[in-house]
Amino acid sequence: MTTVLTLPVLLPMLGAAVTVVGSRSAALQRVVGIVVLTAVAVLAAVLLVAADERGPVVAELGGWAAPVGIALVADRLSALLLLVSTLVTLAVLVYAIDQRIADYGRGTASTTFHPMYLMLCAGVSLAYLTGDLFTLFVAFELMLTASYVLITRRTGASRIPAGMTYVTVSLLSSLLFLTAIALVYAATGTVNLADLAERIGTLPGGVQSVLGLMLLVVFGIKAAIVPLHFWLPDSYPNAPGPVAALFAGLLTKVSFYALLRTETLLFSRDKPWTLLLVLAVATMLVGALGALVQNDLNRLLSFLLVSHIGFMLFGLAVFDAAALSGAALYAAHHITVLATLFLVSGLITRRTGTVSLDEMGGLARSSPGLAVLFAIPAMTLAGIPPTAGFVAKLALLQAGAAAGLGPQVVAGVVILASLLTLYALVRVWVRVFWGKPRPPRPDEDPTDEVLVGTARTSMPMYAATAGLVAVSLAIAVFAGPLTVLTGRAGVDLIDRTPYVDAVLGAQEGR
Amino acid sequence: MITINVVMALTVGVLYGVGFTLLLSRSLMRVLIGVVVLGHGTNLLLQLAGGPPGRPPIVGTAPPESFADPLPQALALTAIVITFALTTFLLALGYRAFVLVGHDEVQDDVEDRRIARQKVPSAPLESGDGSDDAEQDLERADDEVEAEAARGRDRS
Numbered sequence: 329m330t331t332v333l334t335l336p337v338l339l340p341m342l343g344a345a346v347t348v349v350g351s352r353s354a355a356l357q358r359v360v361g362i363v364v365l366t367a368v369a370v371l372a373a374v375l376l377v378a379a380d381e382r383g384p385v386v387a388e389l390g391g392w393a394a395p396v397g398i399a400l401v402a403d404r405l406s407a408l409l410l411l412v413s414t415l416v417t418l419a420v421l422v423y424a425i426d427q428r429i430a431d432y433g434r435g436t437a438s439t440t441f442h443p444m445y446l447m448l449c450a451g452v453s454l455a456y457l458t459g460d461l462f463t464l465f466v467a468f469e470l471m472l473t474a475s476y477v478l479i480t481r482r483t484g485a486s487r488i489p490a491g492m493t494y495v496t497v498s499l500l501s502s503l504l505f506l507t508a509i510a511l512v513y514a515a516t517g518t519v520n521l522a523d524l525a526e527r528i529g530t531l532p533g534g535v536q537s538v539l540g541l542m543l544l545v546v547f548g549i550k551a552a553i554v555p556l557h558f559w560l561p562d563s564y565p566n567a568p569g570p571v572a573a574l575f576a577g578l579l580t581k582v583s584f585y586a587l588l589r590t591e592t593l594l595f596s597r598d599k600p601w602t603l604l605l606v607l608a609v610a611t612m613l614v615g616a617l618g619a620l621v622q623n624d625l626n627r628l629l630s631f632l633l634v635s636h637i638g639f640m641l642f643g644l645a646v647f648d649a650a651a652l653s654g655a656a657l658y659a660a661h662h663i664t665v666l667a668t669l670f671l672v673s674g675l676i677t678r679r680t681g682t683v684s685l686d687e688m689g690g691l692a693r694s695s696p697g698l699a700v701l702f703a704i705p706a707m708t709l710a711g712i713p714p715t716a717g718f719v720a721k722l723a724l725l726q727a728g729a730a731a732g733l734g735p736q737v738v739a740g741v742v743i744l745a746s747l748l749t750l751y752a753l754v755r756v757w758v759r760v761f762w763g764k765p766r767p768p769r770p771d772e773d774p775t776d777e778v779l780v781g782t783a784r785t786s787m788p789m790y791a792a793t794a795g796l797v798a799v800s801l802a803i804a805v806f807a808g809p810l811t812v813l814t815g816r817a818g819v820d821l822i823d824r825t826p827y828v829d830a831v832l833g834a835q836e837g838r
Numbered sequence: 839m840i841t842i843n844v845v846m847a848l849t850v851g852v853l854y855g856v857g858f859t860l861l862l863s864r865s866l867m868r869v870l871i872g873v874v875v876l877g878h879g880t881n882l883l884l885q886l887a888g889g890p891p892g893r894p895p896i897v898g899t900a901p902p903e904s905f906a907d908p909l910p911q912a913l914a915l916t917a918i919v920i921t922f923a924l925t926t927f928l929l930a931l932g933y934r935a936f937v938l939v940g941h942d943e944v945q946d947d948v949e950d951r952r953i954a955r956q957k958v959p960s961a962p963l964e965s966g967d968g969s970d971d972a973e974q975d976l977e978r979a980d981d982e983v984e985a986e987a988a989r990g991r992d993r994s
Contacts, residue, residue, distance in 0.1 A: 462913050469920050473927070480931060485938040489945045492866055492931060499873050499924060500861060506880045506917055513910060514887035562947065 332375060333387040333400045333457060336368045336410065340450035347442040354437035358425050361442050365421060365449060369414040376407035380813060384820075384830035386459070394459065394831045395523035401459035403827055404817035405656050409585055410456045412660045415799050416577045416667045417449050423671055423792035424570035430784040440481050448474035448574070455582045459831055461512060461519040464586060465505050468550070471582065472498050475575060479567045487566040494563035501549035508542035515539065522831035525593045525824055540595040543587070544604075550583035553641060554611040557634045561618065564633075565626035565683070569674020572626060576633050577667030581659050584640055588655065592821045593828075597647055600735050604645035609741050611638030616748035624683045625673050625760070628752060632709065633666050635745055642738055643724050646731045653818030654723035657810060661708070661716040661803055668705040668796040672698065675793065676760060678785055681769030685756065690765030697790060699761050704797050706757065708804075710750035716803035721746065723811060846886055853879030866932040866942035873928065877921035884914040 343364035350356040378385050384403040388394060402410070424445070428436065451471030458464050476498070480491035513519055515535055516527040528536060545556070552560040560580070564572050615635025622628035640662065643655025673683075675698055680688045692699045704715075711717035721742065728739035803810060820826050853875055860872025885891070888910030896905045935942045946954075 462916075466916065466920075469924075473920075473924065476924075476927060480934075488931070488935045488938055492935065492942075492944060495924075495928060495931060496861070496866075496869055496873070499928070500876075503857075503873070503876050503880050503921075507883060509913070510880065510884040510887045510910070513884075513913075519909075519913075558947075 329378065329385050330387040332371055332378075333385055333402055334389070336371050336375075336414075336453040336457065337400075337450050339364050339367055339371075340446040340453065344443040344446035344450065347446065348439070351437055351439040351443075354435055357437055357442040361421050361425070361446060362418070364446060365414060365418040368449070368453065369411065369418060372407060372411035372414050375402040376404070376411055378402075379404050379407045380816070383826050386830050395518050395520035398463050399459040399520065399522070399831050400457045401522075401827065401831055402457055403820060403830075404813060405588075405821065406456040406585070408656065408660060408813065408817065409581070409663070410453060412663050412799070413452055413456070413578055413581070414449070416663055416796065417445075417452070417574065419792045419796045419799075420570050420574050420577070420667060420671065421445060422795075423573070423674075423789050426786045426788040426792070427568075427570060427674070430786050430789070440477055444474040444477045444481075445574075448478065448578075452578055452582055456585060459521050461509055461521060461524065461590075465502070465509060468505065468582075468586075469502060471579065472502065475579060478571045479563065479575070482568075483566070490563045490566035493559055497549065497559040501546055504542070504549070505546040508539065508546055511542065512539055520831070521589070521593055522828040525596075525828050526832075528594050529596070536595060540591065543590050543594075547583045547587035547590070548607075551580045551587060551637055552634050553607055553637060554614045554634065557611070557614070557637075560634055561627050561630040564630045565624060569671065569677065573667045573670035573674065576629070576670045577663045580633065580637060581663050584637065584659060588640075588644055588652070588659075588821070591644065592647075592652065593824060596822075596824060599647070600731055601645045601647055602734060604641060605734055605738050608638045608641040608645050609738055611635065611641055612741055612745035613638075613748075616745045616752065619752040620748065620755070623685050625676065625685060625688075625756065626670070626683055628685075628756065629666070629669055629673055632669075632749055632752060635749060636662055636666070636709070638745065639721070639724060639742060642728065642735075642742060645738070646728055646735045647822075648727065648731060649815070649818040649822045651724065651727035651731065651735075651818070652821045653811070653814040654720065654727050656814040656817050657723050658720040660810075660814075661720045661800070664796055664800045664803065665705045665708045665717065668793060668800060669702075669709065671789075671793045671796065672702045672705065675785060675789065676702070679768060680760075680766070681771060685759040687769065688760045688766065689763035690761070692761035694765050701790070701793050701797060702761070703757070705800060706753040708800050710753055711746045712750070714804055716800050716807070719804055719807040719811070723814075843890065846882070846891070850879050850883050850886070853882065864943045866928070866935060866944070869944075870925065870928045870932060874921070874925055877917070877925075881914045881917055881921075884910050884917060 343360045346360050347357045350360070375385060379402050384401050385407075386394075387400040389398045389400065391397070424441070428438070428441070448471055451467050451469075451474060454467035455464060455471060458467055476491075476495050479494055480488070483491055509519060512524065512528075515531055516524060518524055518527060528539070531539075549556045549559075564575055567575060612635050615631050615633070615638060619628050619631035619635065622631060636658075640655045640658050643651045643658060645651075676688070676691065677683055679691060679695060679698065682688065708715040708717040711721040725739050725742060728735040728742070857872045857876025857879055860868050860875065863869060863872070888907035893904065893906035896908060932942045
């Protein structure tokens with residue numbers, strides 16, 4: 329099992345190395361990328377089955393037992409999110425490859441895109457699988473450094489400032505993360521998560537609060553929780569379509585996973601967390617209301633992304649098994665649906681040559697396939713039955729309704745934010761797909777990868793988007809077994825002992 | 839739990855203060871120096887988390903308490919490498935901004951600029967007392983937003 333657990337990290341890294349060495353051959357880069365990510369998806373599925381049947385799977389790196397060595401752990405939650413994330417990265421890679429073929433021709437290889445894409449995937453895998461706070465930091469750096477390159481490559485003068493904002497804010501949160509790790513180590517003398525789970529409980533209450541809040545701020549910046557969200561709507565819309573989809577699908581969710589993991593494992597509590605409930609309300613409302621006034625399609629989607637981080641935060645704030653189960657299910661749904669919507673937005677932008685809703689119209693007649701591809705994820709995000717969004721939202725609402733007055737009020741806000749989401753998306757629908765068809769705007773700046781009015785699209789780009797829509801529909805179809813699975817994951821998160829025993833027990837068994 | 843001495847605590851505090859102050863400036867070069875200083879503060883804090891300075895490294899046999907803790911040193915080394923790499927990246931980015939844009943200053947927020955643009959035409963019409971004026975300004979801004987939305991509807 330050690331091999332299965334390390335390969336999701338090692339394979340993308342090796343793949344990145346191969347794509348650097350073979351940077352002359354575009355075909356080699358494409359094949360390596362797709363083969364590696366397919367293999368990681370299979371491994372993630374194996375891990376999910378193993379973790380569900382026999383409890384958390386643990387690997388000790390270098391043969392050093394935890395808590396001295398670094399442990400990789402796959403439990404139900406991390407394996408599930410790894411599987412969903414890898415399916416998304418695979419689909420986005422197919423889309424990106426075909427967009428590159430459409431734009432630059434079949435023979436053009438890239439020295440940066442493929443290596444950075446695979447390094448980002450390695451960082452995501454490591455962040456999900458690590459059982460060590462410092463390795464989590466390294467995983468985030470791996471992921472973010474790759475994302476810095478992806479968001480700033482091939483940018484013109486108009487998009488450089490957005491990249492600068494993104495890099496600076498991410499760097500700040502990384503340094504705060506490092507500070508939090510230093511404080512945690514000074515207080516406990518360990519950075520192993522399972523070991524920390526046992527030691528942090530013995531610290532004075534004040535120290536525990538400081539450490540918990542430090543980590544909340546760190547992951548709050550990275551996950552774009554209001555009031556720390558301001559960087560996201562300024563930076564994501566400035567990335568090319570597939571890169572924006574990758575970021576929207578993964579980066580904030582990996583940070584939310586890290587928040588979920590650390591706050592449940594290290595700082596267990598037995599009643600709802602009022603601070604987080606307030607933050608969840610602020611995130612949901614600021615995001616949804618921000619989306620209502622946007623005219624730029626990608627900015628609108630970015631605000632909706634922020635809004636729906638609040639839904640997951642609500643699950644964490646209620647802090648019981650049912651709510652955490654709902655949050656896990658919501659994260660899986662959110663990863664797929666946001667990536668899909670950004671891919672569709674990329675297709676729309678290529679057709680119309682603009683991101684401004686005012687300048688679009690009539691796409692339902694000129695490309696009905698695109699309309700279907702937008703309508704399904706839009707309904708999923710708004711949570712209309714019987715889509716995956718409805719299933720996940722229902723799980724959250726049921727958990728919230730059973731958890732006392734505070735969560736019940738917030739559950740009301742969840743419904744309000746869902747309605748606002750629906751309104752924002754209907755507004756997009758009316759402006760983009762109905763009305764008089766307009767000719768696409770010409771491509772003003774060919775070096776700029778975000779606004780491409782070439783209308784050059786290829787079947788695989790639609791197929792990749794449709795594949796993600798299918799994943800989202802599959803979440804709805806298999807909602808029963810998935811809810812049972814995330815239910816067990818939620819119980820594990822509250823109980824903590826399966827995780828701790830699996831990591832530390834491995835050491836006693838030797 | 840370990841305790842650290844006041845001089846070290848103050849040094850870390852000053853480095854953090856300087857770092858955050860520089861981060862708040864608009865020039866990317868100052869932000870870059872801020873990140874570097876903040877990184878130094880963080881690495882020093884990470885070192886101090888391993889115990890007071892001046893202990894010997896793990897060589898030979900002696901009671902474990904007398905040695906310096908090697909783990910924070912390893913962590914700090916990793917962190918130094920990462921901040922070093924990102925500093926060079928930020929430098930390259932700042933240089934590209936300088937080449938392409940002509941300066942490396944952070945621009946105003948898009949949303950802020952839009953709100954500012956909405957208010958400008960209706961600003962100096964009359965000079966009454968402040969509160970009424972502000973309200974009227976707001977109403978005028980609202981009217982313009984609505985008019986804008988109506989234009990959008992007409993077009994679609």
